[in-house]
Amino acid sequence: MPAKDIQIHPNSFPKLNARGPIHIREDVIFTNPKGEEKKGIRKRNEKALDQLQEALPRLLQPDEAVLYIARCEAPASFGDQFSLGWYVYQVTGSVLVVTNQRILHFFVRPKTFGGRDGWNWRRSVRAVAWGDIAELKVSGWFSPSATLKYRNGKKEKFWRLRGEDGKKLRRLAETILPGAASESTAAQGIASLCPRCFAALAPDLYQCAQCRLLFKDKATALRRSLLIPGGGYFYTGHIFLGVMDAIAEGFLMLLILLLLLEISGVTPTPPGEAPASWAAIIFVLILFAIEKLFTIHHANRFIRDYIPAE
Numbered sequence: 001m002p003a004k005d006i007q008i009h010p011n012s013f014p015k016l017n018a019r020g021p022i023h024i025r026e027d028v029i030f031t032n033p034k035g036e037e038k039k040g041i042r043k044r045n046e047k048a049l050d051q052l053q054e055a056l057p058r059l060l061q062p063d064e065a066v067l068y069i070a071r072c073e074a075p076a077s078f079g080d081q082f083s084l085g086w087y088v089y090q091v092t093g094s095v096l097v098v099t100n101q102r103i104l105h106f107f108v109r110p111k112t113f114g115g116r117d118g119w120n121w122r123r124s125v126r127a128v129a130w131g132d133i134a135e136l137k138v139s140g141w142f143s144p145s146a147t148l149k150y151r152n153g154k155k156e157k158f159w160r161l162r163g164e165d166g167k168k169l170r171r172l173a174e175t176i177l178p179g180a181a182s183e184s185t186a187a188q189g190i191a192s193l194c195p196r197c198f199a200a201l202a203p204d205l206y207q208c209a210q211c212r213l214l215f216k217d218k219a220t221a222l223r224r225s226l227l228i229p230g231g232g233y234f235y236t237g238h239i240f241l242g243v244m245d246a247i248a249e250g251f252l253m254l255l256i257l258l259l260l261l262e263i264s265g266v267t268p269t270p271p272g273e274a275p276a277s278w279a280a281i282i283f284v285l286i287l288f289a290i291e292k293l294f295t296i297h298h299a300n301r302f303i304r305d306y307i308p309a310e
Contacts, residue, residue, distance in 0.1 A: 001101045001130065001183055002176050004065040009035030009171075016065060019049055021057040023065040025100075033167035041164070044117065045069045048095060052106065052121060059125070059198050061101065067172060068098040070165035071116050072146070074107065075156040080301060083294055086113075087241060089160075091302070093119060096146075096158065098172055102129045103148075105158075105190065107305055124305045125198075128190035131183035136173035138166045150189035192306045201306055214309040221299040225292065229253075232299030236307060245295055252288045256281060 005014040008028045012035045015027040027035065030042040048069045049056070056066070073092040081088050090110060097104040105126040111118035128150065135149040144166030145159040161169070192201040199210035206217040216235060224231030229249035233242035259281045 001063075002179055004063060004100050006100055006175065006179075008067065008175050011035050019046075020053070022049060022060060024049070025065050025067050028067045028172075029069065032164055033171055047117075051119065052095070052097070055106070055121060055125065055195070055198075056097070059104070059193075060099065064099045064101045066097060066099055068165075068168055070096045070098070070161060070169060071119075072096060072158045072165070073160040074105070075158060080298075084241075084298070089113075090240075091238070093122075094158065095119070095121075096169075098169070100176070102127050103133070122305075123195040123308050124192075125195060126190050126192050129183070129185050129187070130176050130180035132185055132188055132190075133173075133177060133180075136169065136177065138170040138173075140166070148190075151184050152188040154189055156190065195306075195308060206303075206306070206309075216303055216307040216309050218300055218303050221303050222296060225295045225299050230295070232295045236299050236302035238298075238302065241298070245291070248291055249288070252284055252291065256284050256288070259284065 004016055004023060004025070007014060008025070009031065012027045012031070014025065017024055017026050029045050031037050032041060045068075048071075049066070060066070072094050073089065074094040076084075076088055076092050080091075084091060090113065093108045093110050095106045095108050097106065105128075107122045107124040108119040109122050110116070111120065128148070132151050133148055134151050135147075137147045137149075138144050138161075139147065142163060143159070144161045144163060145157050146161060146166060146169050147155060147157045149155045187200070193199065194201055194208040194211060194213055196213045197208060197211040199208060201208060201215075204218075206215040207213065208215075221232050221235050224235045228234070230242035230244075230246035233239070233245055263278065263281070
């Protein structure tokens with residue numbers, strides 16, 4: 001893998017320093033895409049380093065240095081963006097930490113709704129070695145996206161980057177990828193890591209094989225989604241979505257009950273209104289089923305981020 005003192009900007013010499021137990025490249029992490037130091041970038045990335053003190057000192061290898069940090073949103077399908085609306089920014093909040101060996105993807109929770117600068121780590125992290133990245137392509141101007149193509153053929157798009165961060169990632173990829181092409185690992189792509197011991201997690205296995213940390217699982221999310229109004233969202237820690245979902249389910253169940261009472265003759269049909277019919281009940285049941293399917297789909301998506309159960 002590339003050395004910690006790899007030359008990134010031709011107009012500046014490598015400047016390796018230590019910020020506590022973390023090795024950083026000051027000529028890269030605090031500079032713009034041209035290699036010029038900027039106070040705003042320094043302030044933002046110093047704060048990010050502080051916010052990741054729980055993880056980075058234990059996660060980084062002795063020969064690994066932080067090159068850059070970029071705030072972005074995690075990959076999300078069009079369906080997820082459409083169905084979650086503005087709340088998608090609460091779900092996909094992410095920070096990319098670029099080192100000389102790999103890219104670390106931290107899931108974060110914005111402190112303000114949809115905010116970018118204030119955030120907390122959600123104890124969920126993934127990593128991909130530079131050798132497992134076949135291509136890193138940055139597209140867009142005002143809010144660019146970075147598309148990573150892995151050696152296993154899969155692609156992911158990290159979106160809502162700052163313009164300067166997108167250019168910086170392009171610069172880093174152009175410098176590092178050519179030398180790392182022959183150093184792929186068995187993973188061949190990005191892998192989730194345990195937030196306690198940082199061992200690689202096996203797909204669809206919701207317990208760390210090394211430290212035995214338990215994670216929330218799909219089976220429990222499914223049961224709670226089916227049996228409890230908003231249960232899937234509450235289980236995965238999305239209280240706002242759970243409350244909204246519970247209100248929607250409660251309204252639909254109440255509507256079904258009222259229609260059944262009217263059809264059975266227990267309650268009279270209001271004057272001037274058409275009598276209730278089984279077709280109306282079937283329609284409401286279909287809406288209820290669709291709402292349940294959305295809950296299950298979203299809960300499964302959240303579970304894939306590996307949420308610690310404790």
